[in-house]
Amino acid sequence: MSEENNTNPEESADLDNSRRDFLRYVCTSSAAALVVASESSAAAVVEEANSADAEVTVAEFFQGHFVLMSDEEKKQAIARLEKRYSAQYGKKTTVSDVAAPDGVLFGYALDMSKCIGCRRCVHACAEENNQSRGESAIQWIQVMKIPKGNISFSAEELEKGYPEKSRFGDYGVQVGGNAYHPAGLTTEGAQSYYQDEAVPDKDFFYMPVQCQQCEKPPCVKACPVRATFRDHAGVVLIDYNWCIGCRMCQLACPYHARRFNWGEPNLPAEEMNPKTHYFGNRPRMKGVMEKCTFCVQRTREGRNPACLEACPVGARKFGNLLDPESDVRKVLATKRVFRFKEEFGTYPKFFYYIG
Amino acid sequence: MICLHKASRIVVFALSGFLIVGMGSCKVASAAGENAETQTAKPVTDCYESREDYATVSRTENAVPEYGFPSIKCSKTTGAVLWYGDPYEGTIPMGAMPEIKDQTHGNFANAVVKPREPHLTYFNLGPNGCKTCHDGKTVPNPKDGKPRLLSMHQDIVENSLELQHGRGAVWCLDCHSPTNRNKLMNRRGDKISFNQPQRICGECHGEKYIDWRAGIHGKIIGSWASDGGKRRWWVCTECHNPHTVQKNRFNPVKPEPPPPLPRGMKNASHERSETE
Structure with a gap:
């Protein structure tokens, strides 16, 4: 321990020097960049940087939080992104910043009794939302295969367990045997990596889980830089450029809904969806968080999310929770509905129901 | 002769x-x-929507020229339709729907459906549809609706005396018009198009029909708005086969591949519950 701390005085002096050099370098360069960014002629510099390096521009690195930008800054930011994506993927890419409609609170309902676990929603989501593919694939929906449980306890196992004994005596607490059969709706023994020839499998049901778009989102509370926030239509969004990649939100989310880009995303150009939204499916970069946005690029323009359109059994319903005529409200009015992990007090707007 | x-x-x-x-x-x-x-070489072009053989659909390139979207994108492993570039391709208006005057009424003003007639094998054998054979002469119209053993259509109903619908209470001609085989027929004898099966299914399956009208049962793609938006509705026979419901309610489907395992993990055996 002490040996490790005792470093050679010469070496430490070198370290100090190099640290000082480094700090000096960082200070001067970032100061220069800040000056450049704040100048009125920033646009020209941006153009220059763009043409020099289409990968990452200086201006993009130094841009502010998108929500706090002026209209002019937003326009510039979007033009930068469109130019970069179009060059990178070899097709004309649009980045929308259309605002959420007023008087709308988005909600989702999923019929647990209908879901057959075919995972089409998972892959439809990837087609729509430009997630990383292949080895480093990122999927926003996780389909859990859950055993229905052995409700019929068997008489043969009556003797297999044993009552738990303690030094205070036998309280009749059962261990093993029938006591260890999961029964009813339980996530005990849930599988997400199942590889079946055909679904639905007998004695199992399926539960897709994605971002629950909480009314009190713990991820938003955890974010130290407010890169993730709840918009006025109730959808939790991320400004990928403002995200610092600390992954606090991932820890805070009780639904395992958030995914982190550990490396540069692997998105083949031919599979890239060129209709994107700033807070939605525009291609992400290394070191940022992403998650389901209820397909913000579609739903803000009136169209249903991609997972709903792919579901072959019609288990997914989407709509405006403020409109009593919407599909979701009709489900809430007539079916038995529950929220996942309700006890956390997150108030999700993603409802599960038994149809 | x-x-x-x-x-x-x-x-x-x-x-x-x-x-x-x-x-x-x-x-x-x-x-x-x-x-x-x-x-990965080329996109899958022959796809199916709900189940195999029920609703086949083929891919059109550049259906949305603005973004270069194809009409659909299909799974490379199963051929199932995953993604719609144009959700309304090949659709027709749903047609007149009976009005139900209570809060369960559906909004069908902007409802479109995919026609079912192009998917019916026998309907498309001749220029006159089913009437090519069932013209009253080649195959005479039946005198009564009594069940009998059919010598044709075994691919649809294997054994006509054991029709897998209604548990013996339903016979072919309770739904198919005996005089015009190109149409379905409800209990009052009204002729109903194959493109509107919901109007005949709903006569017995009222509870599901009301849910379907309300948008709870079944599937609707396109716009999410309950009023004004154009929406494509799925009709009953796009998912359910009325001839096999009892024995074979739904054909099982092949699932899409699972997510890649976390780095360093060899298998997913950690997920198995100890009771298995």
């Missing part, structure tokens, strides 16, 4: 039926072989 003529027509009919079935199976086999070898 007439008898001979009739026999020859039936033979031609049966042969063509075999031919079509054979072609169909050949196509499926070649598609499967192609998928296994060249998975």
